[in-house]
Amino acid sequence: xxxxxLKGTQSGYxxxxxxxxxxxxxxxxxxxxxxxxxxxxxxxxxxxxxxxRIGNRLFSQEQKNTIMENINSYHGLSVGHFMxxxxxxxxxxxxxxxxYIEPMSKTIRNGQEVNIDGDVLFFGNVHxxxxxxxxxxxxxxxxxxxxxxxxxxxxxDKLIIGNLHNxxxxxxxxxxxxxxxNPINNKESTVVYVxxxxxxxxxxxNELKEINPKFFNRIGGII
Amino acid sequence: xxxxxxxxxxKGGVGKTTSSANIGIALAMMGKRVCLIDLDxxxxxxxxxxxxxxxxxxxxxxxxxxxxxxxxALVKDKRFDDLLYLLPAAQNTDKNAVNQEQVKDIxxxxxxxxDYVFIDCPAGIEQGFINAVSGADGAIVVTTPEISAVRDxxxxxxLLEQHPLKESPNLIINRIRTSLMQDDSYMDxxxxxxxLGINLLGVILDDDKVISTSNIGKSIVMDPDNPTxxxxxxxxxxxxxxxxxxxxxxxxxxxxxxxxxxxxxFSHKK
Ligand SMILES: Nc1ncnc2c1ncn2[C@@H]1O[C@H](COP(=O)(O)OP(=O)(O)OP(=O)(O)O)[C@@H](O)[C@H]1O
Ligand SMILES: [Mg+2]
Numbered sequence: 001x002x003x004x005x006l007k008g009t010q011s012g013y014x015x016x017x018x019x020x021x022x023x024x025x026x027x028x029x030x031x032x033x034x035x036x037x038x039x040x041x042x043x044x045x046x047x048x049x050x051x052x053r054i055g056n057r058l059f060s061q062e063q064k065n066t067i068m069e070n071i072n073s074y075h076g077l078s079v080g081h082f083m084x085x086x087x088x089x090x091x092x093x094x095x096x097x098x099x100y101i102e103p104m105s106k107t108i109r110n111g112q113e114v115n116i117d118g119d120v121l122f123f124g125n126v127h128x129x130x131x132x133x134x135x136x137x138x139x140x141x142x143x144x145x146x147x148x149x150x151x152x153x154x155x156x157d158k159l160i161i162g163n164l165h166n167x168x169x170x171x172x173x174x175x176x177x178x179x180x181x182n183p184i185n186n187k188e189s190t191v192v193y194v195x196x197x198x199x200x201x202x203x204x205x206n207e208l209k210e211i212n213p214k215f216f217n218r219i220g221g222i223i
Numbered sequence: 224x225x226x227x228x229x230x231x232x233x234k235g236g237v238g239k240t241t242s243s244a245n246i247g248i249a250l251a252m253m254g255k256r257v258c259l260i261d262l263d264x265x266x267x268x269x270x271x272x273x274x275x276x277x278x279x280x281x282x283x284x285x286x287x288x289x290x291x292x293x294x295x296a297l298v299k300d301k302r303f304d305d306l307l308y309l310l311p312a313a314q315n316t317d318k319n320a321v322n323q324e325q326v327k328d329i330x331x332x333x334x335x336x337x338d339y340v341f342i343d344c345p346a347g348i349e350q351g352f353i354n355a356v357s358g359a360d361g362a363i364v365v366t367t368p369e370i371s372a373v374r375d376x377x378x379x380x381x382l383l384e385q386h387p388l389k390e391s392p393n394l395i396i397n398r399i400r401t402s403l404m405q406d407d408s409y410m411d412x413x414x415x416x417x418x419l420g421i422n423l424l425g426v427i428l429d430d431d432k433v434i435s436t437s438n439i440g441k442s443i444v445m446d447p448d449n450p451t452x453x454x455x456x457x458x459x460x461x462x463x464x465x466x467x468x469x470x471x472x473x474x475x476x477x478x479x480x481x482x483x484x485x486x487x488x489f490s491h492k493k
Contacts, residue, residue, distance in 0.1 A: 107420055109381030127377050127418070182468050 004029040006037065012080070013048060019055030023063055027070050034074050049080035054066070056085045108132055108146065115152065128168060137215075140164065147171070156194040159212060161205065164190050175200040225256070227330045227340040228462075229359035229388075233375030235346030237367045238397035241433060242455070243343040244272045245444040246363075249459035255338040258297070260310045260330070262355045263345040264320055266308040267312035275309055284313035288323040293332055303416020308337075318351035330358030330472065331401060339462070346381060356383070361390035363424060367398045368409040379420060384453070393424035395458065400429045425458035426469060427451055 003021030007014045015033070050071060059067075059082065068079045087095070101119040108114050110129030119136035122144075126132050126200050130146035138150045140162025149171035151158030156173035164170055165184040170177050172194050184202060185189055193211050195201045201211075209216045227333045230243045234491070261269035264284065268270045270276040278298050281291035293310075300307040310329070313320060326342075333340045344355035356362070362383055366376040376394070383392050396415055430451040436443045444455040450470065457467045 109384070110377040112381045112385075125420075128374055129378065130381075 002029050002033070002034050008032055010099065012051065014051045016053045017055065019057045022057075023066065029071055030067065034071065034077065038074050038077075047076050047078065050079055051080040052082045054082055058084055058086060080206060105142070110146075119181050122162070126167075134158075137161070149176075150192070151194075156198065157212070157215075158193075159215065160190075160192040162189055164192065165185065170200070172200060204215055224336045225337040225339055226361065227342060227359045229342040229344050229355045230363045230365060231344035231352065231379055232346065232354060232365045232372070233348060233374045233379040234366070234372045237365050237372050238395075238427070239346075239365050240269050240272055240343050241437065242363070242365050242395055242397065242427070242458075243269060243341050244437070245442050245452075245455040246458050246462070247339070247341055248280055248303070248442050249456045250339055250462070251300075251303040252456075254306070255457060255463075256306050256336070257339045257341065258308045258310060258333050258337045260340065260342045261312035261332075262351060264312045264316060264318050264351065265314065266345070267314050269343050270298070270309060270311050272437045272442070273309055275300060275311075276440075279311045282311045283326075283329065284311040284316055284320045286310070286329060291435060292387070293329060307390065307482055318349070320343060321354060323354055323357040326354045327358040332419060342482055348379065351454065352379075352382075352389045356386070359388055361388055362392040363395055364392050364419075364421065365395045365397055366415065366419075368400075368415060368424045370408050370410060373410055373415055376419060380419060391421065393422050394419060395425050395427060396423070397427045398429040399426055413465070414485070423469070424461055425454055427454040427458075468487070 003018040003026045004095060005016045008170070009018055015030070030213070051124060052067065056213055062092070064082055071077050079122050081223055097118040102116055103120050103121045104116070104124060106114065106124040108124065108126045108130035110127050113131040113133065115134075116134040116136070118134065119139070120132070120134045121139045122132065122142045124142045126142070126144045126146035126148060128145050131149070132138065132146070133149045133152035135152050135155065136150065137158050138148055138160045140160065144162070144164060144167045146167065147169040148160055148164070148167055150160045151173040154173050158174065160170055160172060167179050170179060170192050172192055175194050175198065177200050186202075189205050191203045191208060191211055193201055193203065203211045230239045232239050243259055247259045250257050259269055259273070260283065261267050262283070263269070267282070270279055275298050280298075281296035283296065285291040285292050286296045297308045297310055299305070300309065310333075330340055330342065342355045342359055345351035364376050364379055364383075366372045380392055394416065396412055399412065410418070412423075412426055428451045430443065430449070432446070432449065433443050433451060443449060444452045446452045454470060457470065460467050
């Protein structure tokens, strides 16, 4: 059985690699396959990108490089994507995190710092001197009297939404406000964001569409 | 086997030593065997508050370093038969003169002989605090209604929650004055209790007699009629598992005010 098989699809050519074959065997079979291919009726001028299907396994970058070098050595051939059926745990977790909002009910006391990777839906308390940092958005339904930061440490695309007038500081990315210098008089939910001029700004929930159209769209709002 | 309770606060001068002495005495008056450990090394004063300062022979550093046996260092308070003892702090060294293991060993050695071992913690959250907490089964966090004291109590409770003791911490709010509650820099009892979110063990009024009695080595808790003394006795009863309703602050203060006015009136007439 050949460890490398060529297949034409609607979107171009795919090379399917047998997932139980060794890399050496694959590169040998690939050479044979490509030799035949370059002899055949392919026009020399036409550049062809080959997508590589590798089945239920993962290649390291080095392993991928050997295959890429092999293919690049043929004039007019290059590699499109490597396509695997599997993900590393790390990638899977990152993908999961993208969609996931961490619910949290916790009291963050003076001097304590809680860091969240991703978005947080907060029901707890942040006391004066306590810090809640999230790399994503912060949706607050709790009681914040301390310091909150969305987009920690430096992502200005994130938002803080909720009742924030009791906070000591609000921060998005690297922008921050001392709330007492700049009171959030509004007792309803506030949207804190960074505007086009890189200034921390405040809006209302019904203005989300204008504040961050991308976010609004992602959560199902119709623009 | 007795229970070891650390009395701590974060902020200094809020009444840890006063509370240790008065709660310890209140329990001794109820017939409990109590040992007070002064861990405020370098600044000892629990001995002064108890009027035992001229009886100190050895201190906790002597015990930790093996210069004295634990029983030799314990100072007995003769007012309470065989019920109240003090393990004094050293005065001539600093807080690093003992370490966590040494304190824990001493506390563990005392627990079988006493119903309660109270550890009077120094202010701050450094080595002295870590030492004081290391042998404890539970904690009493003391605060006053001042915002800065409540903030520090919050910090300390956070630290206690990160390294939990056997029992969750209790709260004492000390030096309550009803006249202050209107002031913005003071919080009221309900605010403090909900904010800190731990069990309220008792409230203690501010009373000049606390200072005047402790200066002469007496303790206010022995005064049968004083409402501040009552506050400490209530704490002791709650520690013993009794259900004692919270003292009505307004009434007891008003009553004081009323009597004060009355005395005032009489002195004017003279
Ligand atoms: N309820 C009270 N009413 C009036 N004065 C009080 C009361 N409680 C404590 N005090 C006074 O406050 C002062 C500080 O109290 P104390 O020494 O008990 O505090 P502490 O927390 O042990 O201080 P340190 O942090 O220095 O060890 C003392 O003079 C004491 O007499
Ligand atoms: Mg003290």
